[in-house]
Amino acid sequence: MSTAIASAPEGTRAQRMRQPLAFDVVTATAEKYGVCVRPFTMEVGDLDTGELRHVAVPCGSTVESVCGPCARKARALRMVQCREGWHMAEEPDFAPEPPSADQTELMAYRADLVAAYREAVDQSQAGDADELRDEIHSVDDELRALGVRGRLPSPDAVGKRAPKRSTKRRQDAPNLPRRKVEKRTVGRQYAGGFRPSMFVTLTCDSYGPVRGDGTPVDFRTYDYRRAARDAVHFASLIDRWWQNLRRVVGWDVQYFATVEPQKRAAPHLHTAIRGSIPHEVLRQVTAATYLQVWWPPHDELVYPGSVVPVWNGEQFVDPTTRQPLTAWADAVDQVEAPAHVSTFGAQVHSKGILGGTEQAGRHIGYLTKYLMKSTGEVIESTGDRQREHHDRLHDELQITPCSPRCAVWLLYGVQPLGATSRTTPGHCKGRAHRRSTLGLPGRRVLVSRKWSGKTLADHRADRKAFVVQALAEVGVVKEQPDPKRLVWHKVKPGDPTVPPRAHLLMHAISERIRWRAEYDAALLAANVSATPPIAA
Numbered sequence: 188m189s190t191a192i193a194s195a196p197e198g199t200r201a202q203r204m205r206q207p208l209a210f211d212v213v214t215a216t217a218e219k220y221g222v223c224v225r226p227f228t229m230e231v232g233d234l235d236t237g238e239l240r241h242v243a244v245p246c247g248s249t250v251e252s253v254c255g256p257c258a259r260k261a262r263a264l265r266m267v268q269c270r271e272g273w274h275m276a277e278e279p280d281f282a283p284e285p286p287s288a289d290q291t292e293l294m295a296y297r298a299d300l301v302a303a304y305r306e307a308v309d310q311s312q313a314g315d316a317d318e319l320r321d322e323i324h325s326v327d328d329e330l331r332a333l334g335v336r337g338r339l340p341s342p343d344a345v346g347k348r349a350p351k352r353s354t355k356r357r358q359d360a361p362n363l364p365r366r367k368v369e370k371r372t373v374g375r376q377y378a379g380g381f382r383p384s385m386f387v388t389l390t391c392d393s394y395g396p397v398r399g400d401g402t403p404v405d406f407r408t409y410d411y412r413r414a415a416r417d418a419v420h421f422a423s424l425i426d427r428w429w430q431n432l433r434r435v436v437g438w439d440v441q442y443f444a445t446v447e448p449q450k451r452a453a454p455h456l457h458t459a460i461r462g463s464i465p466h467e468v469l470r471q472v473t474a475a476t477y478l479q480v481w482w483p484p485h486d487e488l489v490y491p492g493s494v495v496p497v498w499n500g501e502q503f504v505d506p507t508t509r510q511p512l513t514a515w516a517d518a519v520d521q522v523e524a525p526a527h528v529s530t531f532g533a534q535v536h537s538k539g540i541l542g543g544t545e546q547a548g549r550h551i552g553y554l555t556k557y558l559m560k561s562t563g564e565v566i567e568s569t570g571d572r573q574r575e576h577h578d579r580l581h582d583e584l585q586i587t588p589c590s591p592r593c594a595v596w597l598l599y600g601v602q603p604l605g606a607t608s609r610t611t612p613g614h615c616k617g618r619a620h621r622r623s624t625l626g627l628p629g630r631r632v633l634v635s636r637k638w639s640g641k642t643l644a645d646h647r648a649d650r651k652a653f654v655v656q657a658l659a660e661v662g663v664v665k666e667q668p669d670p671k672r673l674v675w676h677k678v679k680p681g682d683p684t685v686p687p688r689a690h691l692l693m694h695a696i697s698e699r700i701r702w703r704a705e706y707d708a709a710l711l712a713a714n715v716s717a718t719p720p721i722a723a
Contacts, residue, residue: 213692220703221256222695228685232674241678243691249631251559258559265558265632268646269443269551272639273459274384274542278373279640290333297326301342308343357528361475366437372637374438374462381541385460386550387469388536389428391417391453401450402572406579414453415583416480416527418626419619421446421454424478424529425633432472436464444633447557448566452580452625457554459540461638466537473535479525483518485588486526489600495612496597503602503612512602515591558631563623581622589619657709 207215217224226243233239251258286294304319323342330339356362376382395409403409417424425444433440444458490496496503496512503512513521540547557565568574588595588603596603597612618629641649655665678685 210689213689213696216696217692218255220696220699221260222692222699223254223257224692225254225257226688226691226695228678228688228691230676230678232676233668234672234674235669241685241691243688243695249558250561250564252561252564262555262558264643264646264650265555266551267650268634268639268641268643269459269554270547271641271646272441272443272634273461273540273547273551274382275373275461275639276376276382278371279637281637281640286335287333290330290335293326293330293333294335297323297330297339300326301340304342357477357479360477361471363431363435363472363475365434368433369438372439372441372461377463383463383539383541385462385464385469386538386540387458387460388455389425389458389473390449390455390532390534391421392530392532394451394453397451398572399450400570400573401452402570402576403451406575409579411579411583412587413527414580415587415626417529418454418584419587419589420478420480420527420529421626422628422630422633424476424531425456427478428472428476428531429635431476432464432469435468435472438462439637440464441635441638442633443554443635443638445554445558446628446631446633448562448625448627450566452566452577454627456633458633459550459554463539464537466535469537470535473531474533476531478529480527480529481519481522482526482588482591483513483515483522483596483599483601484526485596485599485601488586488598490598490612496600498608498610500608503597503606503610505600512597512600514602515596515604518601561623562625562627562631566625577622577625580625584620584626585613587619587626589615589617593617595620654706657713658705661709661712663705663709 214224223243223245225246225248227246229242229244231240231242245257246254247261248254248257249261300319300323304316304323307316307319320342327339374382374384391414394403394411394414396404398404425446429440429442441461442458444456446454446456449455494506497506498504499509504510505512540550566577568577586595586598588599591604592606593603594606594610594615595613597606597610603610618624619626639646658665
């Protein structure tokens with residue numbers, strides 16, 4: 188009788204612990220073949236066949252440290268979008284089609300419904316008003332389905348109008364010439380057939396001298412309040428710059444821009460502009476552009492300590508007197524001077540770029556260089572001075588309101604818009620108050636509407652159509668199910684029928700390998716057919 192003796196595992200425990208886990212190998216393989224490593228599961232039902240299956244939907248993250256494959260795809264798509272619109276030579280057609288008979292008839296029916304709804308409201312007929320409102324929403328859905336875009340008039344009476352502000356330019360800002368903006372987006376063509384475009388960089392103003400690592404020379408004199416407010420309102424300042432630029436040059440300037448932080452943690456803008464504009468004009472527009480923020484004063488905290496306004500069931504009140512805080516609309520009505528004025532820095536970098544050149548490709552790569560990194564990864568602190576600088580800026584952002592709905596307004600004795608019992612005084616979930624963003628705008632990419640005439644979804648569909656056509660030319664036809672016959676459901680947490688993520692990743696890897704082989708075969712066949720025969 189023999190006894191089997193189990194062999195001892197090879198190596199020490201430390202050596203075995205250093206061996207990769209199976210799931211890590213699966214994830215690395217998914218990375219290698221461009222498969223999303225953090226998909227979420229959806230349950231899909233086919234109404235025609237009755238089939239019910241689970242599908243791994245890509246997470247769509249744009250941050251490489253979160254999901255590398257999805258981030259690289261997103262960046263590649265942005266590069267295509269930038270390239271297609273930058274040096275466009277023909278004017279894209281954006282002329283709207285005339286309204287159809289169905290659209291005008293349905294709009295007339297909506298007008299009758301709105302009139303009946305307002306009459307019901309005036310006569311306090313709540314039941315009829317609710318039914319009419321539901322019918323109006325149903326008609327709005329039909330209008331959308333017929334292709335009507337834009338905001339439809341609200342059935343309710345017009346609310347209180349915003350207070351009028353003076354449009355007279357500030358005396359400390361230089362005047363700008365104004366021209367009627369032509370309905371064109373393509374720049375001028377010069378002798379020889381050249382149609383150059385521009386690459387421009389704009390920065391925020393100075394808040395004090397800084398060192399090479401971006402930290403202030405003197406923390407005590409550095410203007411953190413103005414730095415925080417400029418960061419919060421940077422996107423609005425950029426919008427004002429585009430408005431001024433179009434009025435000065437006299438045509439509808441189009442752009443593809445990205446917002447990134449400098450070493451000093453202040454935002455700056457890199458933008459590709461279609462068409463050429465003299466540098467002196469860009470400098471003049473930048474020097475004359477400013478943004479006045481007509482918000483209630485927020486220089487001194489009314490509730491600086493732990494005693495903050497409380498919710499009384501209807502609104503926030505003072506914790507001692509129980510008097511309601513000043514409503515947002517009333518606080519804005521009392522404003523007599525702007526609470527803040529944002530301007531750009533004096534330095535404006537610009538250069539002309541020709542389409543199709545190596546320089547153009549290099550600048551497209553530069554524009555999208557940091558899109559795969561989160562803001563916190565771009566402005567990472569590496570020293571004590573940088574950490575202190577970021578902490579001081581973050582402390583100021585914690586008491587800087589970011590919008591009319593910001594909960595920080597409660598600390599200044601102002602009741603923000605949309606305040607509820609769940610609102611916590613001084614705690615806003617907006618990006619501007621996070622330590623990882625330091626006030627940078629939420630949108631890292633800014634693209635004008637007439638840039639390429641396509642949305643990201645359109646560019647994604649173009650790529651898919653190209654691959655489908657290439658496969659069809661070699662006889663590989665992919666049957667596409669009718670999206671209207673598919674029903675998608677979210678998977679409930681803990682559903683025992685849902686396969687583990689590792690199984691979904693393995694299936695996606697196998698599918699991607701097969702697709703890649705079919706696509707490579709299609710490319711090979713296309714190259715062979717395009718190669719001229721060798722003469723005998």
